[in-house]
Amino acid sequence: MTPRRFLTISAEVAVALIVASLLLGQVLGTPVLLGYVETGSMEPTLEPGDGFVAIPDAVAGDVEEGDVIVFRAEELQGGGLTTHRVVGETERGYVTQGDANPFTDQDGDEPPVKEGQIVAKALQIGGSVVVIPNLGTVVTGLQSSFGAIQQRLAVLTGSRALLGTQGIAYVLLGLSALLYLYDLVVGGGKLRDRERDRDRDQGISPELVVALLAAVLVASATAAMVVPAGTQQFGVVSAEFASENPTVIQQGESSTIPYTVPNAGLIPVVAYLEPGSEGVAVSPERVRVAGRGEATVDMTLSAPDETGYYRRFVTEHRYLAVLPGDMIDALYETHPWLPIVVIDAGLAGGVALLGLLVMGGRRVRVRKRESRHDRSTWHRLLRYLTR
Numbered sequence: 170m171t172p173r174r175f176l177t178i179s180a181e182v183a184v185a186l187i188v189a190s191l192l193l194g195q196v197l198g199t200p201v202l203l204g205y206v207e208t209g210s211m212e213p214t215l216e217p218g219d220g221f222v223a224i225p226d227a228v229a230g231d232v233e234e235g236d237v238i239v240f241r242a243e244e245l246q247g248g249g250l251t252t253h254r255v256v257g258e259t260e261r262g263y264v265t266q267g268d269a270n271p272f273t274d275q276d277g278d279e280p281p282v283k284e285g286q287i288v289a290k291a292l293q294i295g296g297s298v299v300v301i302p303n304l305g306t307v308v309t310g311l312q313s314s315f316g317a318i319q320q321r322l323a324v325l326t327g328s329r330a331l332l333g334t335q336g337i338a339y340v341l342l343g344l345s346a347l348l349y350l351y352d353l354v355v356g357g358g359k360l361r362d363r364e365r366d367r368d369r370d371q372g373i374s375p376e377l378v379v380a381l382l383a384a385v386l387v388a389s390a391t392a393a394m395v396v397p398a399g400t401q402q403f404g405v406v407s408a409e410f411a412s413e414n415p416t417v418i419q420q421g422e423s424s425t426i427p428y429t430v431p432n433a434g435l436i437p438v439v440a441y442l443e444p445g446s447e448g449v450a451v452s453p454e455r456v457r458v459a460g461r462g463e464a465t466v467d468m469t470l471s472a473p474d475e476t477g478y479y480r481r482f483v484t485e486h487r488y489l490a491v492l493p494g495d496m497i498d499a500l501y502e503t504h505p506w507l508p509i510v511v512i513d514a515g516l517a518g519g520v521a522l523l524g525l526l527v528m529g530g531r532r533v534r535v536r537k538r539e540s541r542h543d544r545s546t547w548h549r550l551l552r553y554l555t556r
Contacts, residue, residue: 204239204289205305206252210267211237215252220304222292228506229290232263237291237298240265241402243480244278252291255282263287285400285445285482379524383517390516393434394488394509400445403481407472418472428468428483432458437490439497441505442466445482448473455498457490488512 204223206215214237215221223239232238234255242251256273257264262281266273275281292299406417415426428451430440438458442451448471456464470481488497488508492515500508 203301203304204252204291205301205308207305207309210269211252211254212269214254214268214298215300216302218303218306218309220301220308221252222299222301223289224292225289225506226287228504232284232287232290234258235296237293238263238265238282238287239289239291240282240286241288241400242274242282242286243280245274250288280480283446283482285402285484288400376525379521382524383520386520387513387517390489390513391509393436394438394512397431397433398440398485398487400482400484403449403468403470403483405448405470405472405479405481407474407476407479409476416470418470420472420476421474423469423471425467425469427465429463429465430456430458430485430487431463432460435460438487439490439494440464440485440487441501443484443486445484446480448479449481449483451483457494491515 203220205218205220207217209217221237232255234257236255237252238255239250239252242248245251251265251274253265253267253274255263256266259281262283264273264275265279265282404416406414407420408417409420411419411422415424418424428442430442432438437460440456440458442454442456444450450469450471452467452469454466456466458464468483473479486501486505488501489512490497491512492500492508496511497508500511
C-alpha cells in the first residue's frame, strides 16, 4: 500500500467515524465519541460551537471535582443535555457550574446531579479539556441546510414522510439513486473493445471483505445492546394523602409498579437493572428475555418525607445471550461494558474465521465484459482502490 493510499484511507475512515458518531448521537439523544456546546456558559474553556471528545459514563470512571460532564438537566433551559463542570459533591448529588457563570446550577432551580443523569464526561489531558474548534458550528450548519432541503422536498412532493429522521433515510436513498442514474448516463456508454479481465491479481482482498462483514455485524450487535438500554426516568409526587395513581405516593411511603423489559429482536437478551438514584429499588435485578418477548420486574418507588415532585432513575444494561449466563454475570460484575466487548469480539472472530475458510484466501473479483475505455465511474474507482 502506497503512502498516498494509506493517508487517503485513514482520512476517509476518520471522517466516517466523525460523521457516524455525530449521527448516532443525534439518534440516541446522547453524545457518542463527540459532543459540542451551543451556548457560552462554558467560556473560555469551550466557546459556543466548540466540540469535545465525549467519553461515555460507563467507561469514564468515577466523577471527580473539576470534571466537565454532560448530564440530563431537570430545570436548566427547560431540561435536556447540559455540559457543565463539577465543582462539588453533596449527599444528594453533584454540584455543577458553567465556567462563565457566577453561581452554581444548584443556586438556581436545578437539583444536585445524580449518577443516573450523567451520560458522558469530556476528555481532559493535563486538566484541560480537549477542544475541537467550531465542530458544533459545522454540525448545526449542515443540519440547518439538510433540514431546509427536507422541507423544500416535503413541500414539492406534499409528503411529510420526508421530514425528521425517517426523511433523512428517504433523501439519502433518493440521492443514491440519482448518483447511480448519473453514473449510467455519464460513465456508461457503448461498450467497445470488449475483453474479459482474467487478471487474478485484480479484485478485492478477502481480508477486506471479511472485515467489512464483521464490522456490519458488530455494529448491529452493539446497537441491539446499547440503543434499547440506558437510564429511564420516573416522576414521583410525594403527597400528604394516598392516591390511586401509583406515582403519587403518600410522604414517607412507597409504591410498587411493574417495569417491562421488551426484546424486539430474535436473539434472547440478558438485562440487568440497577437503581440510578435514591428512592428506587428493582427486583429481580437480572432477567432473561426471549426473542420477540418481554419480561416484567417489580420497581419500588419511595416518596421522601417532604412533599414535592421528585425524579427517580433506573439504569438498564442488556446483552445478547450468546454467551453462558455465568460468564455474562462475571463480565458484568467486572464492568458493564465488558460483556459488550467480549460479545463483539466473539462475533467478529467467528465471521472472520468462517469468511476466510469459505473464500480460501481468494480475491473477490467481478467478471464482466466491458470496455477499458467506457468503464463506469464506480468500476474505475474500484479498480483504483484495489490495484
